[in-house]
Amino acid sequence: MSLDIHLLLAMGASYHKVQKGEIIFHEGGYCYYYHQLVSGSVRWVNIDEYGQEHVQSIIEPGECFGELPLFDDRPYAASAIAGEDCLILRLRKDVFRKLMKEDHELHLEMNRILVERIRFKFLMQYSITRHTPEDRIRILLEYFLKEKRHVCPHSFQLKLTRQQIADLAGLRVETVIRAIRKMHEDGLLLIENRKIFIPDLPPHHGYLN
Structure with a gap:
């Protein structure tokens, strides 16, 4: 669930190293980049008032994360934390949106990624009903x-x-x-x-x- 690395680099994306335990972005924060994991792992979590993490997803290499604010300009719905040392590819938000406007196929691919996220949430809600x-x-x-x-x-x-x-x-x-x-x-x-x-x-x- 990601975009082609060579295309992202051609559009000006850059690599960003993150150490284990480092917060990549905070819930409620403003979105500046499209993020795609190259190596390592990332926990996408909500953190309650007691400091307890509620995991929304665990991101693998080759997957993007934190993409919702790229489309609706609202704050991040969850925080992203490096589960181990990570290498992340970042593309500026304005460049990403320009790319989506100009390339219909890429926009459809991002729609597919978002739909898959929604399907996973439906699955998790369904699983809660199991005995x-x-x-x-x-x-x-x-x-x-x-x-x-x-x-x-x-x-x-x-x-x-x-x-x-x-x-x-x-x-x-x-x-x-x-x-x-x-x-x-x-x-x-x-x-x-x-x-x-x-x-x-x-x-x-x-x-x-």
Whole structure:
């Protein structure tokens, strides 16, 4: 879910290094750039009055993030925090908007990216209605398999920690640990050396079908 790097560089985009734990932009702040992750990982979060993070998405290399204010000129809806040392490609907001006006195909591609974000939010809302933690986690993993996100294409190893799964599914990490163990016992996934593999997750009768 991103734009072509060579095109962005030709339009004047520049690389920006960010250290682990650094805040890239704040919720409520003004947007100056289009951001695209080249390497590392980024948490897209809301932070409540107690300092607790509520994860909206975990960004992988090749994905853009924080794009909503590029279109509506409103403040950022969430903060972006580097989960590890990152390399980010940034394009000035005014140049990005000029590019969208001049290139119909690129505008359609950004629309597709925004629609995919909305679909993921619908999926998360749907998962909350499920009765068991296993159902909620299974819906999430099924989505990642389908969209080829957070899963190694060769080994099918899940590239998320149990804490990250808990954050995305809205569950306690202890609940996720128990649920994943049960899913392993039921043959829905494989655990080897604490790593999670999901090569043949059977289709679930629900939202994604």
